[in-house]
Amino acid sequence: MAGVAWHYVLKFIITGDAAVGKSSLLIRLTDQRFLNNPDPTLGVEFGSKLITIPEENKVVKLQCWDTAGTESFRSITRSYYRGAAGCLLVYDVTSRQSFLNARTWLADVREHADPHLTCILVGNKIDLCSDDGQPGRRPREVPTEEGERWAKEEGLLFVEASAKSGENVEAAFVQATRDILNKIKRGMFDNDRSPGVKLSQPSSDTLNLEDDRTRTRCCW
Ligand SMILES: Nc1nc2c(ncn2[C@@H]2O[C@H](COP(=O)(O)OP(=O)(O)O)[C@@H](O)[C@H]2O)c(=O)[nH]1
Ligand SMILES: [Mg+2]
Secondary structure (H helix, E strand, O other): OOOOOOOEEEEEEEEEOOOOOHHHHHHHHHHOOOOOOOOOOOOEEEEEEEEEEHHHOEEEEEEEEEEOOOHHHHHHHHHHHOOOOEEEEEEEOOOHHHHHHHHHHHHHHHHHOOOOOEEEEEEEOHHHHOOOOOOOOOOOOOOHHHHHHHHHHHOOEEEEOOOOOOOOHHHHHHHHHHHHHHHHHOOOOOOOOOOOEEEOOOOOOOOOOHHHOEEEEEOO
8 A cells, every 4th residue: 555645535424412422532533532521512623534444455534524413503514414425423322312313313414415425323422331330320221222223224334332432433434434435336436426535646655644633623
């Protein structure tokens, strides 16, 4: 892979109710850290990271848009659904309401995004309901099987994760990326029709995974 900085740039959106951990998942992916009290997202935030898919011998640059989960920002964030190749639809496993509301978020995505978009349902905050006797535990309100079942019914990928511990965070993006690469192989995305998928610009840059992490706040 020498001489290629990345083979694909994929646009991802992260959506779901406020406070389910969307921004925390992005910070975990790009910065490998966790904030107990992050600033609430206003509008949209952006983060990018290079990941490798070894079996495909491909380097993929993920460009992730972190949308605000509040109703008042919906009209702003809708335009960001357009052109996305992947979507993380996030709920909190300790909040049944956030799981029920995922239906509305999915309807929004389906209305505004590319029909070929790969969507992965992410049940976040699994650290809160582990059995380790630590303080601050909360009961799980959405069993794994229920999340899995609904994801299957809707044709979504599924994973449970924790932005706090980092469990399955990169794996969620990798799983979705694999699916998108398969779709690219089958010709479902192309450069012209799908602004969320860009093909490689061969370059002489040395491949450097560490230097390509950025987070940007977009202000309105
Ligand atoms: N225990 C735990 N708390 C989390 C996790 N992810 C996010 N949080 C907390 O949940 C709150 C909302 O997170 P945030 O990322 O701002 O949610 P957003 O509104 O969906 O972007 C914050 O207090 C986070 O620290 C997680 O995986 N585990
Ligand atoms: Mg946020």
